[in-house]
Amino acid sequence: MANEMEYLSWSFEHLAWWRSNEEGYTTNLAQAGRYSQEDAGRIVTQSIFLEEVAILERVIERHGGEPPRFHPYDGDMAELL
Secondary structure, eight states, X not given: OTTSOOEEEEETTTTEEEBGGGOOEESOGGGBOOXXXXXXXXXXXXXXXXXXXXXXXXXXXXXXXXXXXXXXGGOOOTXXX
């Protein structure tokens, strides 16, 4: 998995990152789970109310490790990238 891009999943419902193995939530970035694109996509698409978003770990690092400051309902996420 070292060469694979890793994603973190943010829950707007819980205002926290998903932990590893989908076992709860944490506000601590270091404790957040790292997921493959396939697993992160599954997590996001199981939310029917768009309460989850998957973000590449390198994008999160580029923004200082801060949680998302947008919500999918808000529209344009281009400024994040």
